[in-house]
Every structure is written in structure tokens, then in C-alpha cells.
Amino acid sequence: MEHNRIPLPPLVTPGEVTTFYAYEGGAARNAMLSALALQLAGAGAGAPDRTRAGSPVLMIDWDLDAPALHRHFELSSDGEEACAVLARPDADCDADPGLPPGAEGGAGGEAQRRARPGLVDFFEACRTQLRREASQRTGAGSDEVLAERVLDAIDWQNYVERADQRRPLYLMRAGRFDGSYAERAGRLDWEALFDACPALFRRFGARMARHFSHVLVASRPGRSPAVSVCTTLLADRLVGLFTPSPGSLDGFEGAVRRAIEYRCTHEDEQRPLLVYPLACAPDGARSDPHQRWRRGDARLGAPGYQPRIEVLLRACYGWPRVNLDSYFDELQLPLADAMSTAGPGTDRRALARFAGVLAEWVAPGRFPWQSLDEIRLRAAVARARPAHSGAEFAANARELADSLARLGGLCRREGRFDEARACLEECLALRQDTLDKDHPSVRAARADVALLLLDAGALPEARRQYELLGQSCARSVGADDPETLSARSRLARVLAGLGEAERALALHEQVVAACERALGDEHPATLDSLEDLAISLTQQHEYGRARIVCERVLEGRRRQLGAEHEDTLRCGQRLAQLLGEMGELGNARRLLEAVLRARERHDGPDAAGALGAREALAEILAAQGDLAAVRSIQESLARTRERHLGAGHPETLDMQLRLASTLGQQGETEAARRLREQVAELRRHLEQAEGIDLQRSEAEDRQQREHGHRQGPGEGVQVSDSLGHKLAQLQNLIDSRSPREARALADSLRNTVLRPSVADPLRRRGAAMIKQVYLQDGDKDALLSFTQDEVSSLEGALIEAARDNPVPSR
Structure with a gap:
């Protein structure tokens, strides 16, 4: 590696420090760190836009006992990448007995490269400077000021070298690999350095981040003061690798909990820490074909690493909606590939895909529970925000509107109605500003907003949007077009929800007649309008008419789409619940069981559709008096909700209360009492936390009003909104026709x-x-x-x- 002075002026926006930690072993850690460094420095198509332009990246080898990070980027004396100089563990060479394992190099220029200073030498210089400051100080000063004086006195550029001639990639190796390295590394007392100047390590990380967009730190394994420096004091982000080996996941969890606890209890260290877990198996996802390691195995009492980490992150962040399905679908690292990428002469493509995907989370600082689809959509929104006027503004606005529409749809599917509404309403506004008011894209955006408002129960606003949509469709495509008829049918549903029953039913009948006349009895638009009619009839308690209509829709969907299409299953579940209201419990049970089997077969037992069908089935079983079956379903639903949403989530607590009621009906009064007390205690804690959050939210609102700042949709990070969660729960109770629970929550x-x-x-x-x-x-x-x-x-x-x-x- 050539060692010239590095011309790196301070960045306009400081970078971030990311620590890579593995409780045991460093080969996979170094391989993934190196692959990510290449991505962030602009080596791959997956690198973010700002890093493709050449943003500098620094790697720091903090594993002083077994330094090997430099071996991934070894250079010959003329500065070109060399494949033949990589030292092998079994190489027959005259290794310096004073070097650490893996520090032996190849021939030609290696002695010169060994003499270059690194991390050990830098902090030796810091220790010397701290002693000098202690002997010269005449007055007390803050730790921050002392740390800055020490760092000002030492030129960090003398300890950093270029690691790649084609990319802005740099390395601070572990130290000068001479005969005294091992002794000097062992003599470096990290606790004493911290005691002498607690702000030193934090300010060191901040100083490096002034010049590098990303500072990637390879922490040593295990648990030690050096590990605490890397994971707790330095890191803005923590990438933790773990394997199926006993203790590996425990070690990672311990490192995360200690870092979070320290930051929460020390005023000077209250900074966010983003955590990115990396599961490493011998052959990646193929090593766990039945997903027992990932998901768990109830028969063996093994919880699985994904549920464990979801519980960990929920506890650390206080965010109930932690679901790592998308994250671990993409990132299960093959150890075999990691072990094969130990030098510049090897094929680095083995980890390139994983590093590229990890960069999409790490580079912009996204939470691991955000899906990859959401991350890419948010990136598209950020890129498309218009910055110019004229024709370019219009083109950017259309691109931005399209991205916002897709992002709003994703948020809607995940039940995040406030975020979905912000995205969809901005999409509509952009399209109205740049297109004719009756343009198909404007109509599509208005239809998305109207449907969201309808689903969210904002009926007066939904009514206004459907009225405007119907008028626009009639002007553009005619009164008998399926698009116009669909808008009028949804308007009728809104009117029924607002209590205007006669007008709603009259409009429904007009729409159905028009669909049958213009499109035929089994056209999808006709079936949709009939299903809307059935919903309105059910709301008006006209169950007999609703049943006839719903049965007609179900038969039509089966012929048109098949027995297990999503629309068919949805209609089947609706009919089953209607039959339950009418007292035909046997027919309702058989139909719901068929729907549930199909949903579990196609989507999995934990999918939202399967959970909804299982909950509806429990209501029918309860009406039949089959309390044992009800209890089994409720216990399963409670475990699933706790696993995916957390023990304190309102939906989890609601299911626990239903289970307590079932236990009481079975005569297990003591178990029911204990469960109710547990729920009450959790709710008390939630109400206390909500009060604190409310005070914080009010303070933030005042601050934003004072500064005139408002964050746009699709930007920033997700914020916990307990009221939003409760309203989503209330909507679910309304939709599932659970009047007692809905009334209590309302x-x-x-x-x-x-x-x-x-x-x-x-x-x-x-x-x-x-x-x-x-x-x-x-x-x-x-x-x-x-x-x-x-x-x-x-x-x-x-x-x-x-x-x-x-x-x-x-």
C-alpha cells in the first residue's frame, strides 16, 4: 500500500462509524467488512449514488490480537494490486517471530510495509500526549476540549494508507508490524485511556467521520475493553455476525444490550445506534432448508434466531413493529464464501451481492425492519424530488408521484395508514399540478386516496374524494365505464357507513344494473359492485339479502378466478362470517376452515390473511361452544402476535384478554386472573411510556413550529405512534365485526x-x-x-x- 499524504478535506456532511463485531472468529467479519467497503467506495452497482461519485471510505483494524484486514488489500511496492504476495497460514517463509498471526507478508517491499504505523502507534501517541497535557495543564477543562487538543497534536494522516488505487478506499491497519508489535499491542491499556479522557474515543470517531463518508471498524471478538470501545463508544451502526455455534448469538445479543444500556445511562453518550444482524451458516440459507435455525422449532424448544433478534430490537428501540422477514430473506451469509475471500487474488464476487444488499440498509441508515422494497422506494423518492423548474420539474414530479404511489401502497398493505396517506396525498397533489384534472394518472391517484380513507374509516373525506372521482370518470370515460361504476359503487359503501342507508342502497342498485347491462353478469366490475352491495347490506343488518348477493359473488369468482384466488378467498371469508351472524354455524365453520387451509397453503401460517381467517374461525367455534378449539387458536394467535409485534402491542394484549375470557369459561379462573393481571400491568407501563412520548411529541411540535420545519413524506426515520396503532386495531375490530371489543377500545x-x-x-x-x-x-x-x-x-x-x-x- 502506498503511503502518500492523503488530500481529504472535511466533508460537508460528516460520515458514519460502523463497527463489525463477531463474538467468535474474525475471518467472516473481515471478509464482509472488506466487501462492504468496496461497495461503499463505489465498486458495485449496488453502491448508493453518493458513494459511486467517489466518497472516501476508511477501514480500521481494531482486532489487535489477530490483525488480518490488510491482507484483503495487499499491494506490491509499485502500488498495483498483487495476487502473489498474500501470505498463507501454511507458507514456508521466514516469518518475524514478533509479528502477530497473519501479519507475515510476501516478498518485495514487505519490510517497508511492515514499518508503517497504524492503530497501536496512533493511540500510543495519544497516550503520550495525554501525559504531556496532564503535566502542563494549569486549569480544569472539559473532556471534549482535552480530547480535541490531543487529536489536534497528532496527524492522523500519518497512520492511514491508500488500500485501493481505483477507489477512494483507505486503511488504518492494526499497527507497525515489527518485532515489538505484540508487546506494544498487549501493553496498550484501553481502560486507562478512557479514564484519562472519556471523550477521546468518541471524538476520534467523529474526527475520522469528518473526512470519510463511512468508517468501518473491525472489532476483536469476545468481550473486552477494546470491544466496548468499538461497539459502545465509537459506533453509529453495529453489524453483528453470528453463527449456529453455541454462545455466538448470546454474545451478539450481549454486545448490543451493553451498548444500548450504556448510552441510555450516560448523558454524554445518548446517541442512536443502528443494529444490523448477519446470520452466518456454512452454506447460507441453503444450510437451513427447513428454517429451523431461523424460525425455530417448537418441538425442540428452540426459538430461532429471527424471533430472538426481533424481541431484542423491540426492547432496545421501543418500536413494536419489528419484522425482519425481508431483511433475513436477503441476508444470510454463507461462511464458505466468506472464508474463501481472504485476499486480493481471490474471487471477491462471492460476497458482492450480499454486500450490495447490506449497503442498501447501512449506507442511508435504514432500520433493518424496513423491507428492501420500502428502502428502494424511499431512495427513488429522494432521487426524484424536483429541484428544477420547467420541463425538468414536470418530469421529476411525475417520477416522484409514481414512486410515492408505490410507497403509499406498500405502507397501506402494512397497516401504516398515516404514512400511506401522506404519500398518496402528495402523489395526488403532484399529478394535479402537472397533469389535466381528468388525466388517468390523476384519477388513479384519487382512487388510491379515496380507498385508503374508506379503509381508515375517514368516511366524510372518502365521500368527497369518491364524488370527485365519479365526476371525473364520467367526463373522461363515460357513465357506463367500469372505472366510473367502481367509483360510484365505493361511494355507495361510504354513504352506507355514514348512515344514509336509503340513498346508499338506491345507488348500489343503479350501479349493479348498469354493470349487468353494459358488462354482463360475471364481469369483474359487476362482481365488485355486488360485493360492495353485500357489505352495505350487512352494515344495515339485512343479512338475508346480503347472503344471496354474497353467494352470487362467490360463485362468480370461483368460475372466473378459481377456488383459491385471493378475491375468492376474501369473499368466502366474508360469506362465512355472514353465515355466522345468521346462526348457520356449521356451514360457516366448514367454509372458514377451507379458506384457512388455502391461505396457509399459499401464504404461510403467519401471513395476515391466515391470521385473520384463524381469528374469524375462533369466533365461530366460540359460538358453537367448542372452547378447547377456541383456546388452541387464541394461544397460537397470542404467540404469533407477541413474536411479530411484541408483548406490549395492543393487538397482542387484546388477544391475551380474549384468551383469559376463554380460560374463565373453561373454569380455569386462576389462570384467567393471572393473565388479566399481566395484561393490566403491561398496559400501565404502556400508558406511562405514552405519557412520556406525548410530552416529548408536544415539545418537538413546539420546536418545529418555532423553526418552521416539517419533514416531507418518505423522508427520515419511522417514529412510534401508539395512537396510530390503536386506531388500526380499532379498524380491524370493526372489519371483523367484534362489537364488544371495538366498543371497549373506542x-x-x-x-x-x-x-x-x-x-x-x-x-x-x-x-x-x-x-x-x-x-x-x-x-x-x-x-x-x-x-x-x-x-x-x-x-x-x-x-x-x-x-x-x-x-x-x-
């Missing part, structure tokens, strides 16, 4: 929804859903009372606004 949310700090869209959505529950429950007194509270809340907000912004006197 009552508990009355005061929360009307708080002044709640965002206006969330407040309106919550208020509409609570009114819908009271209306369906037939409780006009509760509806009137809540409406009066809502008016009082609005009056209070107006009075407060007038006080803050008085009208000047004339």
Missing part, C-alpha cells in the same frame, strides 16, 4: 383522540371511527356525548389560537 380512545397535540388527520380519522362504532352499536347517547366533547375541544383550540394570535385593534 371508549378508551375518546379522550386521547381529542387531545390538542394529536395531528389533525389522525384526530379526524379517530373521531370518525369512534362515531362509527357508536352508530353501529345503536348508542345515540354515546354518539351525542362524544360529538359534544369534539365540539368543546374545537372551541378550546380556537380560543387558544385567538389568545396566541390576538387581532390587532384598529
Whole structure:
């Protein structure tokens, strides 16, 4: 590696420090770090845009006992990459007995390269400078100031060398590999350095990040003060590799918990830490064909690494929606490939794909529970945000709108309605600004917004959007076009939900007649309009008519799409629940069991559709009095929700309460009491945390208003929104026709929804859903009372606004 002075001015935006940690062994750690470094420095198509342009990357070998990172980038004396100089463990050479394992090099220029300083030499210089400062200091100063003075006195560029001539890739090796290296490395006392200047390591990392977009640190394995420096004091991001070996995952979990705990309990260290786990098996995902290591095996009592890590991240971040399916689908590292990439003469392509995918999470700082699809869509949104005017603005706006539409659809499917609404409404606004008001893309965007509002229970707003959509479709494609008829059919559903039953049913009948006349009895648009009619009839408790219509839709879907198409299964489940309402429990059970088997076969037992079908089946079984079967399903659903959402998530707690009720009906009163007490305790903790979050949210809102700053949709990180989760749960209870549970939750949310700090869209959505529950429950007194509270809340907000912004006197 050539050793010239490095012309690296400070970056406009400082970079990030990423520590690579493996509890045991460093070969896979070094291989993955090296592969990621090449990606971030611009070696592959998967590298982010800003790194492709040549952003510098620094690697630091902190594994002083077995330094080997330099072997991945060994250069000959003329600066070109060489394949023949790589030292092998079995090489027959005159190795210096003072060198650490793996530090022996090839011939030609190796003695010169051994003499170059590195990490050990840098911190030896820091130790010397700290002693000098201690002897010369006349007054007390902060640790931060002392750390900066020490680092100012030592030129870090003397300890860093170029590792690649084609890319801005640099290395700080473990140290000068001479006869005294092992003794000097062993003599370096990390705890003493920290005691002398606690801010030294943090400021060192920050200084390196001023000049390098990414600083990748290879930590030593195990547990030691050096490991704590790398994982706790230096890191902004932590990549942890673990294997099926006993203790490997425990070691990774321990390192994460210690780092998080330290940062939470030390005021100067309260910085975020992003954690990226890497599962390493001998042959990657192929080593675990039945996914027992990943998912667990209940028969063996093995929980699986994915559920364990999801629990770990939920506890560390306080974020309930941790699902690592997409992450681990992409990143299960083959150890065999990692072990084969130990030098520049080997085929580095073995890990290139994994490193490229990991870079998509690490480079922009995305959470590992964000799916790869979401990450790529957010990257597309960021790239497409218009920065120019004229024709280029219009082109960028159309690209941005398309990306926002796809991102909004993804958020909607995952139940994140607020994020979905922000994306879809911005998409609609962009298309309205750049296209004709009746353009097909504008109509499609409006249809997406309207459907989201309908699903979220924001019925007045959904009504307005469907009215506009119907008018636009009629002007553009005609009154009898399937698109126009679909908009009118959905409008009828909204009207039914708002209590305008006669108008809704009249509109439904008009739409159905028009579909049959223009398109035929079994056209998809005709079946869709009939299904909408069945939903409205069910809401009006006209079960007999609803059943006839639903059966017709189910038969038509079976002929057109097949018995196991998603639309057919959805309609079958709807009919089964309707039969349950009518008391035909045997028919309902058989139909639901068939739907559940198909969903589990196609989507898996933990898919959302399968969980919904299983929960609906439990309701039918409960009505039949088969409490043993109900208990079995509820226990399974409770475990699944706890695994995917966390023990304190509202949906998990709701299922635990249902299970407690079943236990009580079976006569197990003590078990039911203990379970209810456990749920109550968890809810108390959640309410306390919610109060803290609310205070923090109000402070952040005030700060944003003072600075006039608002973050755009699709940017930044996800923020925990417990009210949003509860409203999503309420919508699920409404859809699944669980009136008792929906009423209880609606009552508990009355005061929360009307708080002044709640965002206006969330407040309106919550208020509409609570009114819908009271209306369906037939409780006009509760509806009137809540409406009066809502008016009082609005009056209070107006009075407060007038006080803050008085009208000047004339």
C-alpha cells in the first residue's frame, strides 16, 4: 500500500462509524467488512449514488490480537494490486517471530510495509500526549476540549494508507508490524485511556467521520475493553455476525444490550445506534432448508434466531413493529464464501451481492425492519424530488408521484395508514399540478386516496374524494365505464357507513344494473359492485339479502378466478362470517376452515390473511361452544402476535384478554386472573411510556413550529405512534365485526383522540371511527356525548389560537 499524504478535506456532511463485531472468529467479519467497503467506495452497482461519485471510505483494524484486514488489500511496492504476495497460514517463509498471526507478508517491499504505523502507534501517541497535557495543564477543562487538543497534536494522516488505487478506499491497519508489535499491542491499556479522557474515543470517531463518508471498524471478538470501545463508544451502526455455534448469538445479543444500556445511562453518550444482524451458516440459507435455525422449532424448544433478534430490537428501540422477514430473506451469509475471500487474488464476487444488499440498509441508515422494497422506494423518492423548474420539474414530479404511489401502497398493505396517506396525498397533489384534472394518472391517484380513507374509516373525506372521482370518470370515460361504476359503487359503501342507508342502497342498485347491462353478469366490475352491495347490506343488518348477493359473488369468482384466488378467498371469508351472524354455524365453520387451509397453503401460517381467517374461525367455534378449539387458536394467535409485534402491542394484549375470557369459561379462573393481571400491568407501563412520548411529541411540535420545519413524506426515520396503532386495531375490530371489543377500545380512545397535540388527520380519522362504532352499536347517547366533547375541544383550540394570535385593534 502506498503511503502518500492523503488530500481529504472535511466533508460537508460528516460520515458514519460502523463497527463489525463477531463474538467468535474474525475471518467472516473481515471478509464482509472488506466487501462492504468496496461497495461503499463505489465498486458495485449496488453502491448508493453518493458513494459511486467517489466518497472516501476508511477501514480500521481494531482486532489487535489477530490483525488480518490488510491482507484483503495487499499491494506490491509499485502500488498495483498483487495476487502473489498474500501470505498463507501454511507458507514456508521466514516469518518475524514478533509479528502477530497473519501479519507475515510476501516478498518485495514487505519490510517497508511492515514499518508503517497504524492503530497501536496512533493511540500510543495519544497516550503520550495525554501525559504531556496532564503535566502542563494549569486549569480544569472539559473532556471534549482535552480530547480535541490531543487529536489536534497528532496527524492522523500519518497512520492511514491508500488500500485501493481505483477507489477512494483507505486503511488504518492494526499497527507497525515489527518485532515489538505484540508487546506494544498487549501493553496498550484501553481502560486507562478512557479514564484519562472519556471523550477521546468518541471524538476520534467523529474526527475520522469528518473526512470519510463511512468508517468501518473491525472489532476483536469476545468481550473486552477494546470491544466496548468499538461497539459502545465509537459506533453509529453495529453489524453483528453470528453463527449456529453455541454462545455466538448470546454474545451478539450481549454486545448490543451493553451498548444500548450504556448510552441510555450516560448523558454524554445518548446517541442512536443502528443494529444490523448477519446470520452466518456454512452454506447460507441453503444450510437451513427447513428454517429451523431461523424460525425455530417448537418441538425442540428452540426459538430461532429471527424471533430472538426481533424481541431484542423491540426492547432496545421501543418500536413494536419489528419484522425482519425481508431483511433475513436477503441476508444470510454463507461462511464458505466468506472464508474463501481472504485476499486480493481471490474471487471477491462471492460476497458482492450480499454486500450490495447490506449497503442498501447501512449506507442511508435504514432500520433493518424496513423491507428492501420500502428502502428502494424511499431512495427513488429522494432521487426524484424536483429541484428544477420547467420541463425538468414536470418530469421529476411525475417520477416522484409514481414512486410515492408505490410507497403509499406498500405502507397501506402494512397497516401504516398515516404514512400511506401522506404519500398518496402528495402523489395526488403532484399529478394535479402537472397533469389535466381528468388525466388517468390523476384519477388513479384519487382512487388510491379515496380507498385508503374508506379503509381508515375517514368516511366524510372518502365521500368527497369518491364524488370527485365519479365526476371525473364520467367526463373522461363515460357513465357506463367500469372505472366510473367502481367509483360510484365505493361511494355507495361510504354513504352506507355514514348512515344514509336509503340513498346508499338506491345507488348500489343503479350501479349493479348498469354493470349487468353494459358488462354482463360475471364481469369483474359487476362482481365488485355486488360485493360492495353485500357489505352495505350487512352494515344495515339485512343479512338475508346480503347472503344471496354474497353467494352470487362467490360463485362468480370461483368460475372466473378459481377456488383459491385471493378475491375468492376474501369473499368466502366474508360469506362465512355472514353465515355466522345468521346462526348457520356449521356451514360457516366448514367454509372458514377451507379458506384457512388455502391461505396457509399459499401464504404461510403467519401471513395476515391466515391470521385473520384463524381469528374469524375462533369466533365461530366460540359460538358453537367448542372452547378447547377456541383456546388452541387464541394461544397460537397470542404467540404469533407477541413474536411479530411484541408483548406490549395492543393487538397482542387484546388477544391475551380474549384468551383469559376463554380460560374463565373453561373454569380455569386462576389462570384467567393471572393473565388479566399481566395484561393490566403491561398496559400501565404502556400508558406511562405514552405519557412520556406525548410530552416529548408536544415539545418537538413546539420546536418545529418555532423553526418552521416539517419533514416531507418518505423522508427520515419511522417514529412510534401508539395512537396510530390503536386506531388500526380499532379498524380491524370493526372489519371483523367484534362489537364488544371495538366498543371497549373506542371508549378508551375518546379522550386521547381529542387531545390538542394529536395531528389533525389522525384526530379526524379517530373521531370518525369512534362515531362509527357508536352508530353501529345503536348508542345515540354515546354518539351525542362524544360529538359534544369534539365540539368543546374545537372551541378550546380556537380560543387558544385567538389568545396566541390576538387581532390587532384598529
